[in-house]
Amino acid sequence: MSETLDFVLKRCIRLGAAQAEAFETDEVGTNIVIEKKQVKIGQVKRDHGMGIRVLVKKDDGASTGFGYVTDFSRTTVTEAVEKAVTTAKMKRADKDLKSFQEKARTRKVADIFDERISRTDPSDLVEIGRSMLEEACKDSRVSTVSGSVHMGIGETSVANSLGVSGSYRSTAFSGHMYVVAESGGSVGVGWETHSSTHYESEKLVGAAGYAADTAVRQLNPRPLEPGIYDVVVDQDGLADLFMNTLVQQIRADLVQRNQSPLTGKIGSQVASENVTLIDDPTVPGALGSKPFDSEGCPTGRRPIVEKGILRTFLHNSYTANKEGVKNTGNSMRYIMFGTRSEYALEPIIGPHNLVLKPGKGRRDDLIREVRNGILVKGFIGAHTSNVQSGDFSLALDCVFRIENGSLTFPVKQAMIGGNMPSILRQIRLKAANVKQVTMGPGMALISPTIMIEKLTVAA
Amino acid sequence: MRIAEKAISLCKKLGADYADARVERTYSTDIRLMKDTFDQVASGADQGLGIRVLYKGAWGFGSSTSLELRDVSRTIRGAFKAAKATATHAKEKARLAEISPVKDVVRATVKDPMQSVPIDRKMKLTLETSEEATKIDKRIASVTVTYSDSSGETCLATSEGTRLTGRPSRGSIVVVAVAREGTKVGAIRERNGMQAGFELFEKIDPLGLARRAAERAVRLLEAVPAPSGRFTVIADQKLAGVFAHEAVGHASEADHVVTGESVLKGKVGQRVGSDLVTMYDDSTYADGWGSSQYDSEGVPTKRRLIIEKGFLRGYILNRETAAELNMDPNGGARAQSFAYRPVVRMSNTYLTAGDRSFQELLDDVDAGVYLKGSRGGQVDTAKGTFQFSAEEGYLIEKGQLTRPLSDVSLSGLTLETLLNIDGVADDFQISIGLCGKAGQVVATGMGSPHVRIRNAVVGGK
Numbered sequence: 038m039s040e041t042l043d044f045v046l047k048r049c050i051r052l053g054a055a056q057a058e059a060f061e062t063d064e065v066g067t068n069i070v071i072e073k074k075q076v077k078i079g080q081v082k083r084d085h086g087m088g089i090r091v092l093v094k095k096d097d098g099a100s101t102g103f104g105y106v107t108d109f110s111r112t113t114v115t116e117a118v119e120k121a122v123t124t125a126k127m128k129r130a131d132k133d134l135k136s137f138q139e140k141a142r143t144r145k146v147a148d149i150f151d152e153r154i155s156r157t158d159p160s161d162l163v164e165i166g167r168s169m170l171e172e173a174c175k176d177s178r179v180s181t182v183s184g185s186v187h188m189g190i191g192e193t194s195v196a197n198s199l200g201v202s203g204s205y206r207s208t209a210f211s212g213h214m215y216v217v218a219e220s221g222g223s224v225g226v227g228w229e230t231h232s233s234t235h236y237e238s239e240k241l242v243g244a245a246g247y248a249a250d251t252a253v254r255q256l257n258p259r260p261l262e263p264g265i266y267d268v269v270v271d272q273d274g275l276a277d278l279f280m281n282t283l284v285q286q287i288r289a290d291l292v293q294r295n296q297s298p299l300t301g302k303i304g305s306q307v308a309s310e311n312v313t314l315i316d317d318p319t320v321p322g323a324l325g326s327k328p329f330d331s332e333g334c335p336t337g338r339r340p341i342v343e344k345g346i347l348r349t350f351l352h353n354s355y356t357a358n359k360e361g362v363k364n365t366g367n368s369m370r371y372i373m374f375g376t377r378s379e380y381a382l383e384p385i386i387g388p389h390n391l392v393l394k395p396g397k398g399r400r401d402d403l404i405r406e407v408r409n410g411i412l413v414k415g416f417i418g419a420h421t422s423n424v425q426s427g428d429f430s431l432a433l434d435c436v437f438r439i440e441n442g443s444l445t446f447p448v449k450q451a452m453i454g455g456n457m458p459s460i461l462r463q464i465r466l467k468a469a470n471v472k473q474v475t476m477g478p479g480m481a482l483i484s485p486t487i488m489i490e491k492l493t494v495a496a
Numbered sequence: 497m498r499i500a501e502k503a504i505s506l507c508k509k510l511g512a513d514y515a516d517a518r519v520e521r522t523y524s525t526d527i528r529l530m531k532d533t534f535d536q537v538a539s540g541a542d543q544g545l546g547i548r549v550l551y552k553g554a555w556g557f558g559s560s561t562s563l564e565l566r567d568v569s570r571t572i573r574g575a576f577k578a579a580k581a582t583a584t585h586a587k588e589k590a591r592l593a594e595i596s597p598v599k600d601v602v603r604a605t606v607k608d609p610m611q612s613v614p615i616d617r618k619m620k621l622t623l624e625t626s627e628e629a630t631k632i633d634k635r636i637a638s639v640t641v642t643y644s645d646s647s648g649e650t651c652l653a654t655s656e657g658t659r660l661t662g663r664p665s666r667g668s669i670v671v672v673a674v675a676r677e678g679t680k681v682g683a684i685r686e687r688n689g690m691q692a693g694f695e696l697f698e699k700i701d702p703l704g705l706a707r708r709a710a711e712r713a714v715r716l717l718e719a720v721p722a723p724s725g726r727f728t729v730i731a732d733q734k735l736a737g738v739f740a741h742e743a744v745g746h747a748s749e750a751d752h753v754v755t756g757e758s759v760l761k762g763k764v765g766q767r768v769g770s771d772l773v774t775m776y777d778d779s780t781y782a783d784g785w786g787s788s789q790y791d792s793e794g795v796p797t798k799r800r801l802i803i804e805k806g807f808l809r810g811y812i813l814n815r816e817t818a819a820e821l822n823m824d825p826n827g828g829a830r831a832q833s834f835a836y837r838p839v840v841r842m843s844n845t846y847l848t849a850g851d852r853s854f855q856e857l858l859d860d861v862d863a864g865v866y867l868k869g870s871r872g873g874q875v876d877t878a879k880g881t882f883q884f885s886a887e888e889g890y891l892i893e894k895g896q897l898t899r900p901l902s903d904v905s906l907s908g909l910t911l912e913t914l915l916n917i918d919g920v921a922d923d924f925q926i927s928i929g930l931c932g933k934a935g936q937v938v939a940t941g942m943g944s945p946h947v948r949i950r951n952a953v954v955g956g957k
Contacts, residue, residue: 067574067578069578069582072755073755075586075587075588076582076585076586077554077555077582077586078555078557078578078582078837079555079556079557079575079579079582080556080557080558080559080575080578081556081558081559081571081574081575081578082559082835083559083560083561083567084559084561084835085561085562086561102537103536103537103539104538104540104541105538105539105540105541106540106541107541107542107543107544108521108541108542108543108561108563113541117541120539120615121539123615124534124537124539124615124619126616127534127615127616127619127620128534128537128619129533129534158577159574159577159578159581160577160578160581162581163578163581163582163584163585164581375937376935381538382538383536383538
């Protein structure tokens with residue numbers, strides 16, 4: 038444990054806390070921005086901070102207090118601790134709040150740090166950006182190209198007064214490309230993302246080519262007849278939809294507050310039999326793989342839905358203690374809107390790597406099985422979904438018509454309405470083309486392209 | 497300032513054509529109370545440096561939360577490498593419009609410093625505000641109150657000699673009241689804030705906000721679904737202010753203009769609205785939530801005339817877009833914090849008052865819709881389209897407000913709507929907001945009097 042962490046924990050206890058916890062992240066990120074067909078700006082960002090939580094015991098329960106610092110001077114840290122203790126004292130006691138995370142053995146997770154990224158500098162990213170641009174601009178109809186490339190190196194540490202103490206290092210490498218093509222007054226848009234823990238420059242160039250190809254193929258769209266279609270969804274769209282609906286519905290904190298339609302559904306059939314969904318932080322090299330969660334609880338493989346049957350919700354130390362069940366190690370620090378450093382947030386609940394078990398065959402093979410459908414890359418407006426009821430209404434992005442197994446034409450504006458978890462029962466086909474897509478800091482969806490049958494599509 | 501100056505001299509040594517350094521220390525308090533329970537209370541102490549370098553027409557940016565010299569130097573070298581690498585291939589070189597360097601100290605007027613008010617007093621204020629809303633009516637089902645304050649020190653040094661130090665301080669309170677009766681639900685948000693010390697909470701009257709939010713939420717329970725179609729619409733100060741900001745303000749940001757993503761591109765000097773429309777983006781507005789004396793590039797700010805009696809007069813500019821459009825810089829660059837690069841942003845955006853009363857606007861409306869408040873919406877600055885949901889609505893029948901309406905939205909084409917404004921009242925009000933752009937959130941003011949729009953598209957459920 039670092040000297041600062043040790044100092045923080047001791048200071049908390051001295052100032053009246055029964056328990057104390059410190060969560061520290063230190064990240065160096067580098068990114069370049071591509072605008073107007075040019076690599077425009079390079080950026081380096083060092084972000085090092087610590088979130089401090091205290092637990093104060095009371096006659097009828099306990100309360101927590103929280104503060105964070107990016108200045109580790111003893112005066113600033115002491116002030117933050119004092120405020121956290123005052124906050125905890127002022128809050129009403131929570132009878133279900135028992136303890137922070139107990140000490141437990143954690144296992145190492147393989148392959149989440151790529152040495153090569155620590156040796157890469159901004160000029161390498163500029164070169165990658167240029168290769169992406171070149172790839173995206175091959176077709177003369179491409180009119181606008183924008184995007185970014187990011188890489189990051191981070192160290193995460195957690196320690197508490199109950200003896201939890203650990204840290205791990207990880208790397209990140211990602212990019213996206215957004216391409217507009219124009220021809221004869223028509224406009225087509227295409228995009229693609231790629232995220233990894235490893236340096237994979239050629240994949241980013243591939244993503245740029247894919248985005249450009251889509252943009253060109255989206256030229257001259259036709260309206261779609263409103264009706265019922267089988268909808269083939271790629272991973273980016275699925276990750277966005279899941280994060281804003283299903284992920285929130287399997288959070289034990291929201292389930293306990295009766296804010297999830299899945300409340301009371303453990304052991305019941307909630308999805309079609311071919312749906313198996315596992316939160317697996319042990320996948321080697323995956324974006325969300327980590328040895329322990331943001332309270333220091335060891336992580337593990339947790340089947341959430343097995344062959345359509347709901348098996349567990351995701352817990353952190355609070356929700357597990359409240360229900361008297363085993364902590365699943367899913368304490369995460371994030372906000373749904375905007376960005377904020379993890380250390381500046383109190384822990385809530387989230388998945389690490391949500392793995393949707395793949396099916397067989399290539400994506401093309403899956404499309405070949407669809408008689409009357411559409412192919413969708415992404416959704417617009419997933420954040421407006423109602424988590425509690427599960428209802429959503431989404432505009433579709435990058436849509437192609439599928440007729441008798443082949444893509445026939447690009448589709449102008451279309452919308453779908455539906456309900457999560459209801460649509461899980463309509464997942465009929467899955468390909469084997471697994472891709473990982475980020476859902477937030479330290480969270481990923483690892484999934485194939487899927488087909489959801491019989492959705493109502495409006496124009 | 498010592499650190500910022502050191503950073504600048506290192507940039508010069510490395511051969512920067514231009515560099516600026518911002519060093520900040522910010523203390524913040526965020527309290528959220530949901531249904532009488534403190535859901536989130538966080539005290540933050542942030543510090544850091546942001547450095548921008550221009551090298552042969554290419555930008556590099558670096559930021560660090562560590563102010564130790566070793567880390568500062570590493571950040572600068574990183575930003576420099578980034579700029580150099582991009583410079584090799586840049587086709588369009590960034591240029592900066594000329595300004596005169598300034599040396600100044602800017603302080604918010606503060607009686608009770610935020611930092612010296614204990615956190616339990618802030619929590620108590622939040623709790624009292626919530627209780628005030630809850631006790632208004634039995635049908636109030638939930639109240640969420642969010643208290644935020646931030647204060648600290650900032651400094652900016654540039655390679656041209658600008659040296660600015662600031663002591664900002666601001667605070668705000670947001671009340672969301674939800675009323676429920678049977679299956680009917682009404683939700684209303686009220687908020688207010690100021691740039692001052694803790695004493696500001698006496699001036700903005702949190703208890704009054706709480707009562708207003710609760711009363712309006714209860715009133716919504718009586719509302720019936722709104723009609724759809726084209727109507728004469730009167731928008732209240734808040735909704736018209738949001739329209740000015742979202743639909744017109746964003747389109748007047750010069751970065752959107754130069755990339756061709758604004759419906760106002762190339763229209764300076766042309767008619768874009770009716771004679772009654774005059775709009776400013778005003779960083780100098782007294783006590784404004786989005787006011788500042790200098791922008792994040794150290795340019796003295798202004799009251800920027802955007803539309804004068806229907807004619808487009810100018811844009812909001814940073815130094816780079818000012819050079820590109822060959823206009824005079826007007827101090828429109830803002831950054832959320834040291835960790836972000838400054839981008840073109842609004843400050844306080846408003847439509848100016850007319851000379852008629854609200855009742856006079858109502859008088860000549862035979863059948864119309866009155867829209868109040870905003871729940872947000874969507875805008876496409878390139879196409880010039882918008883869609884906003886109002887919090888409340890009323891039917892206007894023969895010059896009288898009659899039935900309360902729920903789920904009302906207003907949509908249309910920005911320029912057509914500006915031309916269809918045929919009545920502007922004398923009851924100007926400004927409210928506070930947060931504006932997101934380029935991944936950064938800044939405080940902005942939005943203002944307007946009551947405004948009447950002919951032939952507007954209203955949507956019901």
